Amino acid sequence: MKKFLSILTATLLCGSAVATFAACGGNNGPSGVVGGEFSDDAETRVVRVWAHKSEAEDEGKVYATIAELFNEQDIKADDGKVIRMRLEFYSSAETLSNAINSEIAAGTGGLPDILAVDAPNIAAYADAEILTDISAYISEETLSDYVDSVVEQGTFNGGLYALSAMDAPTGLYYNKDLLKEVGYTEAQFGSIENPWSWNDVFTALKKLKAAGKAHQIKLNLGFGGEEGAIYLYSPLVYSAGGSFFGADEKSTGYFDSDATINGLKVLEPFFGADTDGETWVYDGSNDDAFAQGEVAFEVHGPWTISTIKRNYSSFVDSYDIMPLPVYEANGKKGTAGAGCGSWCFGVTPNAKDKQAAAKVVEYFTGASASELLYESIGTFPTHKSSFASIQDFQTGAAASLANILTEIATPRPVTVNYPKISSAFSQLLSYIETMYGDSKYDLKKQASELCVNIDA
């Protein structure tokens, strides 16, 4: 009996090891599925989509609704088959990334027809042939309704690899009431045609300080980890005529060029001490510092609009958004720009019917889907027609930011080497933040050192 129990225990332990192995082999599968009842047959073409959200999250719920709406439409592929969307949820960006990586490593062709991909990853995915060019399947007319930045971010080496249903333009939030109290008028605030420079912002802060008002700017340098830096501040580089890399995809000579460095140096005065020994940059932990009047300016994406609308309704008419300030030298201002970009959907080479898959992408990122996402989670639509039809975008801060998106938004660098550039850019901004004023401070030298690692 004792021997039997020993063997039984050992067998159970072996079994658990094998079960662990089975569980770890390949990816763990989706956390939820919409359209799981459909399968390919003579009349049906099933298009599998992998999304980066859980079905329990608001964004996931919208995706589920869009999938259900699509399946009710009975849209047909060119061969006459009815297209059915099977939407599979992979709870987070990391989970989706792991699932994609394990399929690539396995090499068994397990990728779905359509993948969710974050905008900065499109180039790398296209280069690795995880996504395929869909420009042949999307009409010019359809494409013309997307805002330019969405098409630009989805384009790599002349091909269109992904489209998006949501965007997140950035701008400079400013407290109109505070600025008016120190003498500014509506006509003096920055606009797309006549943007403020960073010198203008600094002057305004000094006036506010002198008047004893809130006089700091919230730069959100830690927003979104390292990625937030390039998302919010890549326009600084373009404004001064700089760039992140050259035609050979190398950064040396571009990332550390005088133009790029000058573009970033505009932030330096803000990290210097004011008359009380404080910096001009807000470094507290209050997420709603702008809405609560604790700071006069904030550089951020569209989320602050919905926060103010939801929680600080009395503040709605007290603020507006202008384009990110520009570089200025010798009285001449650089070009205005804005950060943007969000998650997109692209077709994989694994798609059995690429035209059918492209139709799903078109629907999934179309105007209706885009508006559903705006209503549910507050991200900006990606269609010009949506901005024209939705009342929220006709006046106020939302209208200002919508104009910024449609007129001057610039995608983050489209390059295979993006992760290294993004990380290096974040480190460079962190260098300004922590080392400005130190005797060893040398921004250009720091940029050159970072280039060695980017180009390695």
Added chain:
Amino acid sequence: MGNTEMENQEIQDKQLGEAPADGPEEKPAKVRKAYFKLFGRSYNIAETKVGIAFFLPALILGSLFVIAPMVISLGYAFTDANLLKLNNVHFVGFKQFELLFKDRVVWTAFGNSLEFVVKVVPLQLCASLGLALILNTKIRGNTFFRWAFFVPVMLSLAVTSFLWMNLLNEHDGLINTILEAIGIGRQKFLKDPHQALDVIVFISAWQGAGYQMLIFLSALKNIPGDIYEAATLDGANKVQTFWYITLPSIKETFSFVLVTMLIGAFRLITQPMIMTKGGPINSTMTMSYYIYKQGLEYRDVGFSSAIAFFYTIVMATVALTIRKLLGTDNTK
């Protein structure tokens, strides 16, 4: 060797070499099948089977999650493997190792990791042993203190990291508010390249000491009380008692705690990842975090594997050397 094993050895020696003369002719032959010889020793087949069955799960899991990844990683270290192109890998010889020696961030990270180890291990060791010694005495509220010291261990590193980030905030963190109130002035802490790593050392020691404290405490409880009584009668003071009785008695435990603490310290990743992202200007970048960044963020699996292989050798060398130095290597 236990009694049962000795008995088995005697029996099998008899059965293999000198079958009992008074037994039936067939019986020794039948029994002989129950044993096999390997490298000059005899083993009971049935017991070996059970042994292998018990050993198999560890072998399978160890092979899958330790040996196989190490072998695969070593293989990748000689290739240009990219995370998105793992089906298209090319052999590049020692190129990744050449890059490793040229990459300044690798050496910064290596220096930071060593500095972290050198600072956190003594601090955490002293803290955990000190706490264990306090709790080993009969003080009031012993159970409460044991629980209180262990609480940080139960919290996730992510949670405590966010907690400390708020406490250390330069503008409105509690610690800076107190420092300002007592006239020391606000500190940048995690945003200061000269302070950030030390802050992480302190937080890591605070969080980890409770676990080692429990291990030390159980070792201290196992030291027979009569040894201390004899020492007291011989006139030994507290320091002598600690140095000549307590420490030698917990030598094995001390070695275990030291080596596991050392390996854990070498592997530091969570706190810098959450609290500083390796900054400011790489002052908290550790080797583990850099390996992660290269492999998963920059997708350079080849280079990441080369760094990982190099670092594994360093860690193994240090751990084995310490075991040798402490004389607790039980491989003899």
